[in-house]
Amino acid sequence: MDLMTRLQNVDSRVIYVILLIALSLPLLFPMGIPMQVDPMVRAVYDIIEGLDPETDKVLLSIDYSPGAGLDAEVSPVAVVEHLTQRGIKWVAISFGTPDGPMMTNRIIDSLEQRGYEYGKDFANLGYMAGEENAIRLFALDCLSVPTDVRGNRTADLPVMQGIKNVKDFAFVMQFSSSGPEMWIRQVVDPMGVPFATGTVTVSVPAIIPYYHSGQVKGIMGGVSSAAQYELLCNNPGRGASLMDAQSMGHLIIILFIVLGNIGYFMTKDKKQSAGS
Amino acid sequence: MRKEAPLLITFVVALIVMLSQVTTGNVPGLGISMPVLFERYISPWMTVVSAFSLCLASVNLIVIHSRNVSRKQPEWIYSLILLGSLVLYGAWCTYVQINPDNAAAAATYSLLYNNILSPLMTGQWACLAFYVASASYRAFRARNLEATVLLVSAILVMLGATPVGGVIWSKFPVIQRWLIDVPNMTGQRALLIGAAIGSFVACLRTMLGIERSHLGIGGGS
Numbered sequence: 001m002d003l004m005t006r007l008q009n010v011d012s013r014v015i016y017v018i019l020l021i022a023l024s025l026p027l028l029f030p031m032g033i034p035m036q037v038d039p040m041v042r043a044v045y046d047i048i049e050g051l052d053p054e055t056d057k058v059l060l061s062i063d064y065s066p067g068a069g070l071d072a073e074v075s076p077v078a079v080v081e082h083l084t085q086r087g088i089k090w091v092a093i094s095f096g097t098p099d100g101p102m103m104t105n106r107i108i109d110s111l112e113q114r115g116y117e118y119g120k121d122f123a124n125l126g127y128m129a130g131e132e133n134a135i136r137l138f139a140l141d142c143l144s145v146p147t148d149v150r151g152n153r154t155a156d157l158p159v160m161q162g163i164k165n166v167k168d169f170a171f172v173m174q175f176s177s178s179g180p181e182m183w184i185r186q187v188v189d190p191m192g193v194p195f196a197t198g199t200v201t202v203s204v205p206a207i208i209p210y211y212h213s214g215q216v217k218g219i220m221g222g223v224s225s226a227a228q229y230e231l232l233c234n235n236p237g238r239g240a241s242l243m244d245a246q247s248m249g250h251l252i253i254i255l256f257i258v259l260g261n262i263g264y265f266m267t268k269d270k271k272q273s274a275g276s
Numbered sequence: 277m278r279k280e281a282p283l284l285i286t287f288v289v290a291l292i293v294m295l296s297q298v299t300t301g302n303v304p305g306l307g308i309s310m311p312v313l314f315e316r317y318i319s320p321w322m323t324v325v326s327a328f329s330l331c332l333a334s335v336n337l338i339v340i341h342s343r344n345v346s347r348k349q350p351e352w353i354y355s356l357i358l359l360g361s362l363v364l365y366g367a368w369c370t371y372v373q374i375n376p377d378n379a380a381a382a383a384t385y386s387l388l389y390n391n392i393l394s395p396l397m398t399g400q401w402a403c404l405a406f407y408v409a410s411a412s413y414r415a416f417r418a419r420n421l422e423a424t425v426l427l428v429s430a431i432l433v434m435l436g437a438t439p440v441g442g443v444i445w446s447k448f449p450v451i452q453r454w455l456i457d458v459p460n461m462t463g464q465r466a467l468l469i470g471a472a473i474g475s476f477v478a479c480l481r482t483m484l485g486i487e488r489s490h491l492g493i494g495g496g497s
Contacts, residue, residue, distance in 0.1 A: 016410070036442050106390065136315075144320075260417060
């Protein structure tokens with residue numbers, strides 16, 4: 001087999017090993033490649049910057065599971081850090097997956113270790129079955145969830161005082177591994193609540209029409225958006241640390257695609273000249 | 277009656293849901309409006325049904341995998357692990373929910389979740405990166421015009437979406453933004469509108485009883 005044919009048939013295991021090295025090295029030796037901030041990410045940042053910590057509260061719909069990986073997990077952490085920095089109270093609930101409350105607990109654990117108070121600064125209302133219908137039910141009556149994940153009465157939580165329906169939240173943000181269509185249909189369009197979404201990178205192209213129509217005010221797509229958000233908050237964290245690895249991973253994939261095509265064209269020319 | 281009752285329930289509920297979006301006045305004889313009827317009665321009931329469907333899924337899983345284990349079907353050991361995990365996580369989580377004051381039980385459940393289930397699920401997602409790398413290497417060949425357009429777009433989006441693209445050439449993020457905002461959005465909008473019309477037609481067929489496969493009594497007419 002000549003070199004050009006080999007270029008078209010590189011063993012998958014070789015690609016895996018090279019990719020693994022390309023992803024691992026920047027994690028061990030960060031390069032700090034400069035980033036540009038996407039307008040969709042800045043929009044989320046600007047909304048939260050515009051909130052009043054004295055009066056405004058934020059609702060977070062945590063609808064992803066560990067199966068969506070870090071791509072889904074780093075964005076809510078970045079946004080919650082920003083909310084915490086600004087002293088804005090928030091409430092989390094899950095409609096998309098029963099794993100949601102566990103994912104919220106991970107964020108809460110870190111805040112409690114730093115002295116923030118559960119029930120006063122934030123709360124986790126758990127999972128509500130029914131997906132789209134449950135979103136509507138909760139939007140109309142936020143006390144339809146009788147207790148939080150710790151067994152406290154929702155109506156008694158200090159953070160829930162003054163909250164009757166979803167319009168009492170100044171801003172709603174959903175984090176999921178898919179799209180925000182259910183929220184748009186049941187809450188954003190009929191109730192006019194400011195809404196943004198965080199999702200995995202591959203889901204962003206499908207959400208773009210809602211961003212340009214104004215139904216979704218901002219989008220955070222995966223690790224890169226989280227890294228940009230951390231940059232805006234001057235608080236580099238997990239997202240920023242993963243970006244060098246992502247850059248190297250993309251370069252390796254592009255390199256293999258280019259090599260495969262070089263091999264393809266070189267052998268194609270040979271085959272054509274042999275045939276003529 | 278086995279056919280008619282579910283079809284009648286489907287029709288009535290669907291009618292209430294549809295009318296609740298477009299009417300405001302009281303229903304003659306009932307004294308309440310369609311939106312109130314939906315929000316007070318239908319909506320909570322749908323949530324209860326959804327919660328029961330989760331239980332039903334668990335029962336179904338137990339029945340299928342118990343059968344695999346009892347008949348020693350091929351790879352029955354995985355069924356046994358699944359049943360064991362289901363019982364362990366289910367029982368533990370139920371205990372935590374019933375006894376919210378027991379912090380030690382909640383902490384141990386979190387430990388099991390965060391250190392066994394979560395890494396397994398995240399690991400599966402991470403493996404995708406390697407499969408995607410290998411698959412794109414094999415699939416992205418400029419065999420014709422369409423494939424070439426796809427290949428060039430993919431490379432531009434990949435370069436524009438990562439910081440290194442902006443370092444190589446400052447226009448890569450601009451080009452990526454344009455590809456996502458213009459050609460992608462046009463296609464996505466067309467898909468969304470098409471899918472919405474399709475969904476409406478499917479709902480109408482279900483509501484009118486033309487589509488019956490969801491009831492397990494045969495397909496459409």
